[in-house]
Amino acid sequence: MIVAENVEKRFGDALVLKRVNLRVEPGEVVTILGASGSGKSTLIRCINGLEALTGGRITVDGHDVSTKAGLVAARRASATVFQLFNLYPHMTALGNITLAPIEVLKLPKAEAEARARALLDKVGLGAQADAYPQQLSGGQRQRVGICRALAMQPRYLLLDEVTSALDPEMTGDVLRILAELAADGTTMVFVTHEIEFARHISSRIVFLEQGELIVDLPTAAFFAEDGGLAVPRIRQFLSKMKKD
Amino acid sequence: MRYADFTPYDIVLLLQGLGVTLALFIGTTLIGLTIGLLLAVVHHYRVPGCRPVIVLVTEALKNSPVLVQLFLVFFGIPAFLHIRMTPVEAATLTISLNTAAFAFVVFRSGIESVDRDQIEAAEVFGLGRSQILRLVIAPQAAAFSVGPLVGILVNQLQVTSLISVIGVFDLTKIGNILNLRTLQPFIVWAVIGLIYYLAAKTLAHAGGRIEAALRRSVKWGGI
Ligand SMILES: Nc1ncnc2c1ncn2[C@@H]1O[C@H](COP(=O)(O)OP(=O)(O)OP(=O)(O)O)[C@@H](O)[C@H]1O
Ligand SMILES: [Mg+2]
Numbered sequence: 001m002i003v004a005e006n007v008e009k010r011f012g013d014a015l016v017l018k019r020v021n022l023r024v025e026p027g028e029v030v031t032i033l034g035a036s037g038s039g040k041s042t043l044i045r046c047i048n049g050l051e052a053l054t055g056g057r058i059t060v061d062g063h064d065v066s067t068k069a070g071l072v073a074a075r076r077a078s079a080t081v082f083q084l085f086n087l088y089p090h091m092t093a094l095g096n097i098t099l100a101p102i103e104v105l106k107l108p109k110a111e112a113e114a115r116a117r118a119l120l121d122k123v124g125l126g127a128q129a130d131a132y133p134q135q136l137s138g139g140q141r142q143r144v145g146i147c148r149a150l151a152m153q154p155r156y157l158l159l160d161e162v163t164s165a166l167d168p169e170m171t172g173d174v175l176r177i178l179a180e181l182a183a184d185g186t187t188m189v190f191v192t193h194e195i196e197f198a199r200h201i202s203s204r205i206v207f208l209e210q211g212e213l214i215v216d217l218p219t220a221a222f223f224a225e226d227g228g229l230a231v232p233r234i235r236q237f238l239s240k241m242k243k244d
Numbered sequence: 245m246r247y248a249d250f251t252p253y254d255i256v257l258l259l260q261g262l263g264v265t266l267a268l269f270i271g272t273t274l275i276g277l278t279i280g281l282l283l284a285v286v287h288h289y290r291v292p293g294c295r296p297v298i299v300l301v302t303e304a305l306k307n308s309p310v311l312v313q314l315f316l317v318f319f320g321i322p323a324f325l326h327i328r329m330t331p332v333e334a335a336t337l338t339i340s341l342n343t344a345a346f347a348f349v350v351f352r353s354g355i356e357s358v359d360r361d362q363i364e365a366a367e368v369f370g371l372g373r374s375q376i377l378r379l380v381i382a383p384q385a386a387a388f389s390v391g392p393l394v395g396i397l398v399n400q401l402q403v404t405s406l407i408s409v410i411g412v413f414d415l416t417k418i419g420n421i422l423n424l425r426t427l428q429p430f431i432v433w434a435v436i437g438l439i440y441y442l443a444a445k446t447l448a449h450a451g452g453r454i455e456a457a458l459r460r461s462v463k464w465g466g467i
Binding site for chain 2: 048049050072075076079080082084086087088089090099100103104148152
């Protein structure tokens with residue numbers, strides 16, 4: 001379980017996360033919605049330890065990310081897929097996927113590669129195992145990014161706008177893979193602007209407004225007239241997203 | 245035959261001078277690159293208190309005349325510390341440190357040229373600092389550094405000619421000797437210059453080949 005309690009994050013004078021509380025149980029798909037600058041990426045970066053909290057506490061399966069040992073254990077339990085892929089350009093798709101399994105999980109190379117190839121096959125990139133990121137399209141790179149995360153066999157997948165750098169066709173490819181993962185019971189924390197997709201795969205939706213988590217509802221309730229839509233800010237946000 | 249004429253033995257002298265120059269160049273290059281790399285790694289790790297010292301020292305080495313550094317090491321340090329230093333020791337020390345200063349700057353830029361994004365990805369996947377340095381940063385930094393390093397080394401090869409001033413029998417010193425004996429400065433210095441030129445060209449060519457080989461083996465087009 002991922003638990004965020006009264007999480008606060010300050011950048012200098014700017015208070016970017018204000019007393020955020022969030023729980024993600026195994027098997028859930030939780031989508032974080034919110035306007036640009038509302039703190040969605042920051043929250044993800046606090047969970048995976050890329051930003052240090054300035055207040056509150058985050059634990060992943062009980063491991064406190066603010067402690068050194070806790071962070072190591074928390075990072076073993078989760079894996080992140082990035083908006084701009086963040087692949088290692090000097091390594092092939094296979095190299096990107098096997099690096100952490102070999103170096104961190106200490107898997108034998110052959111086993112790590114066999115697993116990586118199976119993952120690549122699953123996302124339709126079986127033939128691209130030896131291609132470098134430069135030789136792949138954006139959608140292909142992001143699929144490699146997803147394989148890289150899955151190769152760690154994480155209990156939690158953290159995804160920050162993983163399709164927003166892709167054109168619509170490639171977005172479809174990536175979303176299809178994520179939908180399969182969700183159907184398989186993968187636990188995900190998902191930041192996206194793809195409202196319809198979020199509605200389709202999420203078990204819960206939370207809404208960040210200027211660093212405050214103002215709504216946390218099961219998906220159906222979030223989109224219900226007497227639920228999320230009763231909150232003016234959310235109604236406004238959703239109608240604006242529909243227009244775009 | 246007058247004493248002042250050129251003799252076949254002069255070719256042996258020239259080769260000896262070239263040997264000394266090359267040996268000193270290769271030795272100081274190996275020491276200099278090693279120290280430069282170590283400094284860049286220490287700088288990268290932000291070892292407390294080390295950054296300003298490294299930057300100050302390398303800036304001083306890069307921005308003062310090598311001849312002055314050579315005098316400081318050969319005359320100044322022995323006088324100050326009451327130790328003896330041979331010309332070869334002083335030359336090796338000075339040129340090594342000088343090369344290290346320039347190499348440090350190149351290695352540091354190489355390390356800093358690697359995207360923060362990738363390093364964050366590696367951190368999140370649980371890689372430690374030394375694993376990230378070795379597996380993610382180093383290969384990219386190396387590819388970035390080869391070109392500038394070759395340029396620096398070609399320059400340092402010329403700089404070694406300064407050590408003749410403190411009495412090392414390098415190629416330039418041999419030129420001096422031949423010049424004094426034959427009183428044919430035009431011929432002597434043209435030949436010496438040509439030898440330096442050929443050595444530099446060979447070095448640049450070898451560097452170019454290494455870079456091309458790296459480019460071939462590293463297909464990501466990062467250079
Ligand atoms: N490293 C940083 N230093 C200073 N301010 C930062 C830093 N990172 C984020 N911020 C600020 O924190 C706020 C939240 O940023 P964040 O990236 O979390 O928003 P977001 O919800 O992910 O937005 P988007 O939808 O555009 O990705 C913004 O005002 C941003 O300017
Ligand atoms: Mg963001």
